[in-house]
Amino acid sequence: MNSIKQFYKQYLQNNKIRYSAQRDKILDVFLNMERHLSIAQIYELVRNKYSHIGYATVYRAMNLICKAGIAEKIDLGDGISRFEHKYGQEHHDHLICVNCGKFIEVIDTQIEELQRQLAKAHKFVLKRHKMQLFGSCCDCVKAAKQSLSVLAKDKQD
Amino acid sequence: MNSIKQFYKQYLQNNKIRYSAQRDKILDVFLNMERHLSIAQIYELVRNKYSHIGYATVYRAMNLICKAGIAEKIDLGDGISRFEHKYGQEHHDHLICVNCGKFIEVIDTQIEELQRQLAKAHKFVLKRHKMQLFGSCCDCVKAAKQSLSVLAKDKQD
DNA sequence: AATGAAACTGATAATCATTTTCACTTATTT
DNA sequence: AAATAAGTGAAAATGATTATCAGTTTCATT
Ligand SMILES: [Mn+2]
Ligand SMILES: [Mn+2]
Ligand SMILES: [Zn+2]
Ligand SMILES: [Zn+2]
Numbered sequence: 001m002n003s004i005k006q007f008y009k010q011y012l013q014n015n016k017i018r019y020s021a022q023r024d025k026i027l028d029v030f031l032n033m034e035r036h037l038s039i040a041q042i043y044e045l046v047r048n049k050y051s052h053i054g055y056a057t058v059y060r061a062m063n064l065i066c067k068a069g070i071a072e073k074i075d076l077g078d079g080i081s082r083f084e085h086k087y088g089q090e091h092h093d094h095l096i097c098v099n100c101g102k103f104i105e106v107i108d109t110q111i112e113e114l115q116r117q118l119a120k121a122h123k124f125v126l127k128r129h130k131m132q133l134f135g136s137c138c139d140c141v142k143a144a145k146q147s148l149s150v151l152a153k154d155k156q157d
Numbered sequence: 158m159n160s161i162k163q164f165y166k167q168y169l170q171n172n173k174i175r176y177s178a179q180r181d182k183i184l185d186v187f188l189n190m191e192r193h194l195s196i197a198q199i200y201e202l203v204r205n206k207y208s209h210i211g212y213a214t215v216y217r218a219m220n221l222i223c224k225a226g227i228a229e230k231i232d233l234g235d236g237i238s239r240f241e242h243k244y245g246q247e248h249h250d251h252l253i254c255v256n257c258g259k260f261i262e263v264i265d266t267q268i269e270e271l272q273r274q275l276a277k278a279h280k281f282v283l284k285r286h287k288m289q290l291f292g293s294c295c296d297c298v299k300a301a302k303q304s305l306s307v308l309a310k311d312k313q314d
Numbered sequence: 315a316a317t318g319a320a321a322c323t324g325a326t327a328a329t330c331a332t333t334t335t336c337a338c339t340t341a342t343t344t
Numbered sequence: 345a346a347a348t349a350a351g352t353g354a355a356a357a358t359g360a361t362t363a364t365c366a367g368t369t370t371c372a373t374t
Binding site for chain 2: 362369
């Protein structure tokens with residue numbers, strides 16, 4: 001039925017790691033959650049649904065889920081790790097709005113190809129890369145323009 | 158004479174921030190240092206040369222130097238901030254060897270242009286970006302091959 | 315030169331995300 | 345069932361960074 005869960009169970013079995021009730025619940029929450037949530041947010045969701053699960057257990061479970069290749073930890077440099085789905089997802093990079101925190105997932109095959117060429121030119125064996133574009137999303141730009149025009153109007157009066 | 162120091166003094170003056178002996182020493186160390194050093198490493202260098210300067214003062218001074226636009230803090234996701242020269246330097250991205258930690262500075266104008274287009278396509282007003290390519294540098298690849306062949310020879314014997 | 319305000323320093327404490335520890339419980343193997 | 349291994353949760357530890365605060369230095373004004 002749930003092929004991801006099957007995959008996870010297989011991974012644990014292969015590595016002689018037990019499949020506990022806590023790990024099951026945390027995986028369920030992760031699989032049903034919005035993208036890019038932090039540990040604190042995942043912990044809250046787990047608590048709401050099941051309670052009585054420790055913070056450290058959520059950390060441990062999410063690290064396992066990452067090791068299994070089902071989640072990926074992403075780091076925006078703000079000191080908070082976020083997690084996103086990786087199983088069956090193709091690689092992508094992020095546009096991040098510095099105002100509202102919105103994530104836009106992007107993949108640009110030309111850039112990816114140029115990255116490979118760049119690494120090759122420096123005799124680098126490329127393992128992974130991180131590309132994050134920070135700026136203001138269209139909604140936030142619109143909102144900023146709006147408030148500017150309101151200010152201008154106030155000045156006129 | 159030292160135009161960067163002049164620039165720094167001007168920045169501090171403009172912002173009513175004093176130019177102390179500690180700030181002078183820390184700036185000197187930063188200006189003469191290898192690229193991409195951490196606070197701990199800068200602190201060591203400062204200590205060797207002058208001693209009696211507090212850790213917090215180094216943090217504060219480096220943050221100031223960044224605000225002035227002379228240094229830039231870079232984050233590789235390993236929890237350690239590193240600093241590099243920014244004054245008069247053009248933007249660049251990094252190839253980072255996951256084995257030896259070597260940095261290679263790169264700039265690919267095609268990628269930069271594609272990034273701008275990508276942002277535009279999503280109606281994003283781009284402020285800054287981060288691109289880091291992780292892998293093995295040619296020296297580390299060579300070393301790995303070497304040790305592999307040694308192992309193979311051992312097996313033969 | 316004296317004075318008072320403002321800025322700076324350095325030691326230390328606080329913060330915050332994450333990891334470790336450890337006594338205890340649960341699952342698996344013998 | 346007993347022995348062994350793994351997992352859990354609470355609490356402590358860690359490590360980078362920032363905040364606090366009493367004492368010091370600098371600057372401007374008298
Ligand atoms: Mn994503
Ligand atoms: Mn650099
Ligand atoms: Zn936004
Ligand atoms: Zn290397």
